[in-house]
Amino acid sequence: MDLENQARIKELAEKLGPENLVVILGGAEAEASGLAAETVSNGDPTFAGPLAGVSLGLPAYHIFEDAIKNLVDPQVYDDQVSMMEMVLDVDEIIKEVSTYREQYAKF
Amino acid sequence: MSKFRVVHYINQYFGQIGGEEKAHVPPSCKEGPVGPGMAFKAVLGEEAEIVATVICGDSWFAENMEEAKATVVKMIAQHKPDLVITGPAFNAGRYGTACGAVAEAVYKELNVPVISGMYPENPGVDMYRRYALIVETGDNAAAMRKAVPAMGKLALKVLRGESLGTPQEEGYISRGIRKNYFAEERGSKRAVDMLVAKLKGEEFHTEYPMPQFDRVEPNPAVADITKARIALVTSGGIVPKGNPDHIESSSASKYGKYDIEGIDDLTAETHQTAHGGYDPVYANQDADRVLPVDVLREMEKEGKIGSLHRYYYATVGNGTAVASAKRYAEEIAAELKQDGVDAVILTST
Numbered sequence: 001m002d003l004e005n006q007a008r009i010k011e012l013a014e015k016l017g018p019e020n021l022v023v024i025l026g027g028a029e030a031e032a033s034g035l036a037a038e039t040v041s042n043g044d045p046t047f048a049g050p051l052a053g054v055s056l057g058l059p060a061y062h063i064f065e066d067a068i069k070n071l072v073d074p075q076v077y078d079d080q081v082s083m084m085e086m087v088l089d090v091d092e093i094i095k096e097v098s099t100y101r102e103q104y105a106k107f
Numbered sequence: 108m109s110k111f112r113v114v115h116y117i118n119q120y121f122g123q124i125g126g127e128e129k130a131h132v133p134p135s136c137k138e139g140p141v142g143p144g145m146a147f148k149a150v151l152g153e154e155a156e157i158v159a160t161v162i163c164g165d166s167w168f169a170e171n172m173e174e175a176k177a178t179v180v181k182m183i184a185q186h187k188p189d190l191v192i193t194g195p196a197f198n199a200g201r202y203g204t205a206c207g208a209v210a211e212a213v214y215k216e217l218n219v220p221v222i223s224g225m226y227p228e229n230p231g232v233d234m235y236r237r238y239a240l241i242v243e244t245g246d247n248a249a250a251m252r253k254a255v256p257a258m259g260k261l262a263l264k265v266l267r268g269e270s271l272g273t274p275q276e277e278g279y280i281s282r283g284i285r286k287n288y289f290a291e292e293r294g295s296k297r298a299v300d301m302l303v304a305k306l307k308g309e310e311f312h313t314e315y316p317m318p319q320f321d322r323v324e325p326n327p328a329v330a331d332i333t334k335a336r337i338a339l340v341t342s343g344g345i346v347p348k349g350n351p352d353h354i355e356s357s358s359a360s361k362y363g364k365y366d367i368e369g370i371d372d373l374t375a376e377t378h379q380t381a382h383g384g385y386d387p388v389y390a391n392q393d394a395d396r397v398l399p400v401d402v403l404r405e406m407e408k409e410g411k412i413g414s415l416h417r418y419y420y421a422t423v424g425n426g427t428a429v430a431s432a433k434r435y436a437e438e439i440a441a442e443l444k445q446d447g448v449d450a451v452i453l454t455s456t
Contacts, residue, residue, distance in 0.1 A: 002126070003123070003125065003126065031249060035249050045248075045249065045251055045252050046121075046143075046248035046249065046251045047121065047142045047143035047144075047145060047146050047251055047255075048120055048121045048123065048142055048143075048248060049123065050123070052123070052142055052143075052145060052146075053145040053146075
């Protein structure tokens with residue numbers, strides 16, 4: 001996860017309180033999505049960014065996960081996301097993201 | 108007991124200064140751990156601590172290599188380390204090269220051991236593996252999770268003065284150091300055992316790994332060789348007598364460009380080899396055996412080739428890093444093209 005996004009999420013968590021935040025990911029690939037989920041929960045595993053050593057404990061979901069998908073207007077989801085849902089490895093992405101969420105998210 | 112002192116070298120990205128847009132920042136030094144140093148802190152525990160972190164932009168290092176090495180080593184020396192950690196650099200080329208160059212300078216000038224971490228294909232591995240224990244890592248920063256514990260464990264082992272096992276046992280990349288030991292079985296039996304295992308599709312470990320070579324697509328054939336200007340380039344170390352550029356006999360750090368205008372034959376009085384990887388006697392007697400100036404002059408006179416280029420280029424291929432060889436070749440090829448050379452004969456040893 002790039003340094004700017006880490007800084008933004010850290011700032012939001014400080015401003016709004018981590019218990020009031022959920023991160024929704026749109027990553028196209030499992031490893032990168034998992035990295036992002038780990039970064040916002042346990043801290044930046046690459047130790048490069050502002051979240052290095054900072055465990056915000058934020059839960060991260062991928063937009064493909066039913067918990068999020070069902071909250072979205074089906075028409076909008078269809079227009080914006082369903083195309084990618086057809087071509088990407090959805091199961092692998094969800095597995096990776098949920099693994100880190102279950103392990104490190106505190107809220 | 109006081110803690111062992113460790114200094115950590117990282118680039119601008121891991122130093123949390125910024126990405127590519129900050130790659131031009133010159134070296135700076137901070138007290139204590141920064142970025143990945145925080146992860147090392149957990150692994151090093153009570154036994155060792157990162158007392159300082161030196162950070163340098165990758166581009167700055169690459170563009171000011173000598174100054175960068177000197178400045179970084181000076182900063183490191185001020186903190187009197189027992190050990191230096193560089194990286195891990197994964198597969199980042201400039202970062203790996205910087206980590207390796209710092210390792211070389213620290214090892215040579217401060218006589219302090221260095222632990223690094225890189226992906227095996229990082230050019231820094233090939234160039235500098237002699238000077239550091241380079242732990243094999245994955246190719247991107249996500250491999251930090253595995254790299255840090257492995258590097259930290261090795262660092263503690265070195266600090267405690269424990270003897271190291273083989274690269275495979277310890278997880279670092281071979282430094283090319285040979286250690287003698289008594290094997291249980293003789294060589295022929297071990298070789299046959301390996302062959303049998305291979306035929307059965309079982310796992311086996313070679314005792315002599317082969318280097319990996321990339322493939323180079325050949326250029327189209329020369330249209331008319333009787334009109335072509337031909338240049339000679341060699342990795343066989345043929346130099347004018349006395350080796351004026353002091354090309355090293357192994358792991359050459361440079362190449363030479365030599366004028367052969369008016370020379371029809373290389374002799375024991377005029378030329379020799381600088382190469383330390385083969386028996387030099389026959390090359391020293393008659394350097395044409397490696398760099399065939401005599402034959403090409405004859406072909407030139409007979410009209411079989413257009414002409415022999417006025418200069419030849421030579422380096423020593425013995426143990427020379429592939430990355431260095433590529434750089435020499437790029438420079439040499441650019442000059443040859445500029446000089447209107449049509450084809451090159453490369454001779455080795």
